[in-house]
Each structure stands twice: as structure tokens, then as C-alpha cells.
Amino acid sequence: MGAQGSAVDRGDGVGGQRVHVVVVGGGFGGIAAAQQLKSRHIPFTLIDQRDAFHHNVAALRASVQPGFAQKTFIPYAETFGDSFVQGRVERVDTERQTVVLGGGQEIQFSHLVLCTGTDGPFPGKYNSLASYHTAINKYQEFVNEIQAADTVLVVGGGSTGVEMAAEVKTEHPHKKVILIHSRVGLADPELLPSVRQQAKEILLEKGVKLILGQKVTNLGDLEVNVTQKDRSVTTDTGSELKADLVICCTGQRINSTAYASSLPPRCLTESGELKVNQHLLVDGFSNVYAVGDCAQLHEPKLAYHAGLHAAVAVTNIANSLAGKALTTYHTGSVTMLLAMGRDDGVGQFAGIRLPRCAVTLGKSRDLMVWKSWRDMGQKSP
Template sequence: MGGSSSNLRDKHVVIVGGGYAGTAMANDLKEKCKITLIDPKDSFHHTIGGLRALVEDGYSNLIFIPYAPTYGESFQQGKVVSIDTTAKKVVLETGDEISYDYLVLATGTTGHFPAKLEFSVTDSSKAIETYNSYFDKINAAKDIVIIGGGPVGVELAGEISTDKKDKKITLIHSRSALINNGNFTDKFKKRLRKGLQAKGVEILFEHKVSNLAELPKDGSARCTVKTDKGSQVEADLVFVCIGLKTNSSAYSEAFSGKLDEIGCLKVDEFLRVEGCTDVFAIGDCSSVDSQAKMAYKANRHVEVVAKNIQLHADKKRLEAYKPPFTAICVPLGRTGGVAQIGNSFVAGNAITKIAKAKGLFTESYWSNQGQKMPTNRL
């Protein structure tokens, strides 16, 4: 195990959560010490490519990357139900216990499809069936309503309007501008709005859906979406792209006094859970950057925590986390989109297509996992 101190080589790091942050952490540490990556699913879910899978036939087979070929016996499929910080162990739903020297919590968020899959879907073949069923539902629908103008809602509207030009798409957003969280400029938000409207997407700003609980979320029946402003929109298919919640089920009891108002773990400047020296929180479940959850910020969390685990093992001073500069790239389908880099630079279709929209980093994530992306999508 090259590139590590002898002190770290003797340690066991347990990582709970195999999403973007968790797998990046596992990949950083797997040659430096013993690791165990725990996740309920059998595969890494490349959610960045998930919206493309709703409109491109066969793409769903590319967005699930199996853990086993990458991690072998270092991967444990299961759900963590409790954590004992005194005994330094995590307990799985099966009753199995796994001891740790360092614990990294990367449990992410939960929410409605297509932003997230249901907890019960742990088999990638079943997950692919879910995507394929919605591919068919989109093809069959004439009127589609998307609730929520954050990144998922905006990108979904862009994907459908680009590939399925015969669909009437209405995006309903409770705020006055798209993607309102984060330090994004009015120019960026305006170009997103114009980009969607140019593709024929109708946007209802400052409208809140008033009958959300009554709407079928599975496309099983045509329905009427009602808003607090009196608008009514007929829909064959409704996508709910709001309401992401922190997935705190693994740690809510063990760290009940260390959660913020949305269930994220409060961390210190070194990204350790408050009051702990050997437990870290990264990605969406960390209170750092909690108002603007983005993969590139989670990658910075990983860099800092991986370094701090080694520094702690060597009994050296830890490194404080510093947030990276603002950056966001929002595809509006495969042909382009809008990006903001830094506090003011806004780019359009050409840069966004090259940077993200064309490939959605799918092949890169297969490569990150040490695997080759399949060429056969059937």
C-alpha cells in the first residue's frame, strides 16, 4: 500500500455510503490502508447521467457501476442502522458489526425519482427497470409537468425538450428565478430561463403546487396540477424535483445532538463530527456547504478528510477545510446549457457541451472505478 505512512497502513477506515463522496474517499484510501465501503446497493449510481437515461434508449445500463469489481472484499452490501462511537463499530441491519479506527459518513440525501431511487431498490437490474419504465412513460406522454426549478428540474426539462420535441413541458417553480441556491449571478439564471424557453418549456415562476399529495407520481393516470395562484395544468406525467432530505438514518441516534436543522452532521473546521476525533462527515450529509450541494464540493471534502486521516494517524496537525470557488455546469440536454465559473463568468452552449452536456462524465466515472464502460447497452 504505497503513498501512506506506516501508521495509516495499520488502520481500518469504514466509509458509510457509496455515492460520489464515499467512492471518491474509498478510491483515495484503498491503497493506503484497510477500508470497508458499506452501501445498501450493489452498484454505484451515477445520478449525473440518470436524467439522460430517461430519454436515451439503453443509457440506463451505463449509470450503474458495480462495486464488487472495484473493491472486492472491501465492499460490504448492507444498511447501517446504528453506530457505537465508544466501541468504535457500526452495526448493520443484519446484526453484523464492523469495527473501525476511523469512520467516514457519506450517506447523502433521499428524495423522489428521478433525483433519487427508493431505498428498497438495491439491485441494479431493478433500478434499470425503473429507468426503462419511465423512458416508456415519457415516450407515451403528451403533457409533462416538472415541479421544482433547481438543478434536477432544470436539467430534466432540458433533456426531455431536447430529445422529445413533441412533448408539452411545464416547469412549476415556487421562486422567482431558476437554481436560486448558491452564489449564482442573475445573468446565469436568466440564460437558463431563456435556454429552456427557447426549447418550448413553459415556466410558471412563483407558483407553488397546492395538490402535490394527490398527484400520481408514477404516471399511472392523467391528472390536473393545481397551484396556489389558481393555475391548472393537465399532465400525463408528473416529476417531483423538490424535497431532497438528508439521509440521516444511519447516524441520527448516535449523533442526535450534533445535527443541524436539516439533519446534516455538524462538523468542525477539519470536517470531523463535532466532539469526535475519529469520525468525519463528507458530501451532502455534512453541514459544510449545506445550502449548495454539488459534487465538486464533495470532492474537496474528500481531499481534506483523506489528508486529515493520515495526519491524525501520524499525530500531526490537521488541515482546515476551505470552500472551493463557485462553479456550476447545467446541461439543457446533450447540445449545451449554461455554466458559471467563479463569481461572474457565465458560459453558454459551446463550453457546457464540451465540459459536461455531451458525455455527463459517464465514461470518466467508469474509469474512476477502474472499470471499462460497456459498449453494449442491451
């Protein structure tokens, strides 16, 4: 390595500042970035408002299966020690190169990796400043609500709604499950038409009632996630139906609170995504990266992609410190798997439809919870 040593060994950063990477957000992209920084011996701090990583790919299973939720939360501190800080990032000061947390705490960075992800309604998402014990209890309470309901209505037929309806009907085959969707096509539009059709056929096979091309008009008046017998739900075609429990699976949005008020408007899209170049650097910056759902990239927002982004961002941080050329991220063919309950699944790999049995073995049975525990270097309970 020579007498000079590497930039990391010397502690040099941007403008001679000590190297310290701050990773904001501990979702799939954030923990992948943190693990790679750790393995490269690059000093870092991972910040998240929760005290545990949430394997939210399995959030819907945790909503229907008693005891499953504890497998979906993995404590950060046991993996990252003092390199983890629990808190909510209020803003990013790129001039002073600090992130400011609620309560006024400041953490300085030489490089910043924004992995703030998306937010949306519970149970698909759990983004709260809370302990994982609180989160596990909330999922258990939701399991109880589903058990108490005779008729469950899922609003939204994107991939989350499709998986939610399948999970409820698989765990409780005798309950009436209704899925209502404003469009005629189900699941993610990026999926092959044949895969989307398969998802529809499986829901029908399981006995889910589909109401497509209609919108719920009184959703704002309904208390979601709480069982209350025979509530009236109306649609924009004038139809009325009864449900005991309403689960909302719409309204996913970019979680941009940490940076929206402090980064230049040129960096952001209208939805709050961060504009990035081929190196995943945020527009106008040489030391700020965006990874995962908050990065504006023309591909579905998936945990799998977030991990790929993290590898590129961390490699580029290391390359910039070593004076090497930056690597480039290329979007590829869509790879996406939908768990249709624990016993079935549909999906595609690199644009090719997969057999249902392959998706069931690869994802649906355990939702790849084991992989996150392995990646975090911990043992699943």
C-alpha cells in the same frame, strides 16, 4: 521509515486499535474516499445499500434516453472486492466504535467517514436496497412512461427541475413540457443571476412552458411518475392545468438515517446535516468525518465538492496516524454546470460565467459518465 514503521504498517489506530476505516455511503464522496484509502493501503470497508455506484449526475438523461441507465451504474465489488459490503447502516456506536447494519451485522472502525448524501424523489435519486439490474429496469420503465405522455409536468424549478424539463424537451421536442416553480428565479440561488437567466432563456427557446411563482396544491393526490391522460393539476392561485405525467423534482433532504438516532444532538443541525470543523471532523470527535452533502458547509451540494471533501478527510486520517498536522478544507467560489439537454448547458467556474458551448462540451454531451468509470477502474458498457 525507520525500524518502527508507519502507524498504518503497524496497524495502530485510535488507542492502539487496529486501523480500519469504515466509509458509510458509496456516492461521489464515498467512492473518492474509498479509492484514496485503497491507494494509500489503509484498510477500509465501504458500505452502501446498493450493489453499484450510481452516477446520478446522469440520472435525468437515463430517464429520457433508452439504454442510457446501464452506463450510470458501476458495480462496487469489481473495484473494491472484499472491502465492499452491501447493507443499510441502522446506527453508529461511537463508544464501541462499530457501525450496525440491518440484520445485526457489526463492523468495527478506528476511523469513520460518513458520506450518506441526500435523498429525494425518483428519477433524480435512486436510494433503495436493490440490485443495479433492478434500478436499470426502473429507469427503462420511466423512459416508457415519458414516451407514452403527451404533456409532461415538472414540479420544482431548482437545478434538478430545470435539467429535467430540458432533458424531456430535448429528447421529445414535440411533447408539451410544463415547469412549475414556487419562486420566480430558477435553478440554484448560489448561481450568478446571469447564469440563472440563461437557463430560463434556454428553456423558453426549447419551448418549455414556465409557470413561476405558483405552487401545486394537489400534489399529494397525484400519482407521480405514471402516465395517465389529462390529469387535473391545481395551483395556489386557482389555476388549473392538465398533464399526463407529473415528475416531482422537489423535496431533497439529508439522508441522516444511519446516524441521526445514535450521534449526540449537538452534532446535528435541524435538517440532519453534521456539524464539522475546518478539518471535516464531526463536532466532538477526533476520528469521525463527514463528507459531501451530509456535511454542514456553506456551499452548494455538488458531486465535485464531495470529491474535494473526501481528499481532505482521507489526508487527515493518514496525517493523524503519522502524527502530522491536519489539513484544512476551504470553501471556494461556486463552480456549477447545468446540462440543458445533451445539446446545451449553462454554468460558472470559480464565480465566472462560462460560454454555453464550453458547458455543452464539458458536461452536457455525456454528463461525465466516463470519469466515474475511469475513477472506478472499469470499462463503460
